[in-house]
Amino acid sequence: MLITKIYEPKDLAKAADELTKGELIAFPTETVYGLGADATNELAVKRVYLAKGRPSDNPLIVTVSSFEMVQRFVTDISLDAKKLIESFWPGSLTIILKINPGSLSKVVTGGLETAAFRMPKNDVTRKLIELADVPIVGPSANSSGKPSPTTAEHVYHDLEGKIAGIVNDGPTKVGVESTIIDMSTDIPAILRPGAVTFEEIENVLQKKIITDQHKVGANEVPKAPGMKYKHYAPSAQVLIVEKNKWEKALIWAKKQSTVIGVLASKEEESLLPENCKFFNLGTDVKSASHNLFAGLRYFDDQADVKWILAAAFPEIGLGKAYMNRLKKAAGDQFFTD
Template identity: 40%
Template structure:
């Protein structure tokens, strides 16, 4: 961005929320760590989160919300999910739930899956921001990918100064480790240990949690290659369209029925990726065709785009 990131004080929450409304990136304190927030409905803003972090793959992001009522706009809550929300929200617990069809969330937030991870944080500053914004905020940790998670404003600035628009100062984070993530289906599985102990969760449920090492337990969303595979076969790095193919272009692409970004903008392509794959799969399925995707340079978010495309193109044996 070429300029220093603006730091907002706690009483400037209105100005901080405006950063999110305008499609900008805002770091903010939660009780766990500082998150790097973007409007979860704005695919371009979400793509900018990945770009700022240098995140190598499009893993699903946790969506932060002001309260349970707001959360229910975006996911389907079972009685079991409501029981967990009543016990641990607001707090450092994230739940992976079926996404509502009319949620309006960017497919980049869900990584193209039919589920979404939601959390209602307990930090007073985060709750004030979320109430002021009155919408879903996608927020991974506010640090370069692979770095140590930030628990103070200085930590955020050390990694992201000039790469994001603002930081809402909220002091030091009290918990200091990321939220616990649960997959809530007919049963509850632990996807990531974190700020709420397994013992406390099991006490509320009255049963033991399935663990990630159990063969029957799904891995964390975003880790299974098959989750990204369309029904139709996919060919990467297509420099032309073959017989019986639906071509997804990047930049000026002759014969492309769909285009990730006509101008060759990787951020725009990232924002469109999962939607375009779904649309191409619908077209291909109806016509008995396969999918081809034009080359996307291995730079910036192009690395993450190619990571997802390689999973989609993998041999399903």
């Protein structure tokens, strides 16, 4: 078993050296912690799938430190794609582009002729990539299907002994992964909502874009992470609770013979039955998005919690990203009376 080291920002040169040797290093972003490997080293990338238990047809995001690094793999970048890069990079937007044939391994792209690129808004990670002088793949640094990690401790919990190290930069600031937009097609399409909203992107492009609700078939390769497989799920069954149904949901919880987790705002805490455990999501959708994965992990560590009631938010702006992740965690299950 590997000894998984914790690297502080002052140790970046050592962590970068490990990446160039083909080792796996988890890294911080403003959204969640990612699991890094040299994107040009096919063997290292294959080890990412093994460490996470991730399906091999699920493509990986290529994380870069500069626009010039993208140009190593992509020569035809549209004016609209450049507008998005200028407006949102570094930041929480992943952009799918057509790549030069053979420039990246099929292990990275899932066999597609496109790749997803992102430049995170985290100085530590951009410096790490710059020191290694290679782009790194960047799926979330957790066991596949489990809640995404928002602290180095979450990563250690899932991947200790499976990876060489973790760069610790404290808790992430956003909490839900990046927005993914497909710019390889005639009409830009959001494949995964995130911190950069649909409205912000349309405002920059000054044109209509689409939100692709397509569910990928069993034999189809997804263009982006999170489109095909169940994600973010704790061991307990999550039920989404709409605002007007909390009273009935807590009456139901009180009747259960097991412990019920409650992910909600403070106003629900005072109403909890004795068999409920509480995790505070905060007061609005921004704080809820920041705290969602931490809350799911909090209850996942408690074997006595068999059900989790989680607060819904309107699917507007950041609420689209929050509800996208929560629906995946719940398998689209809502509390019904």
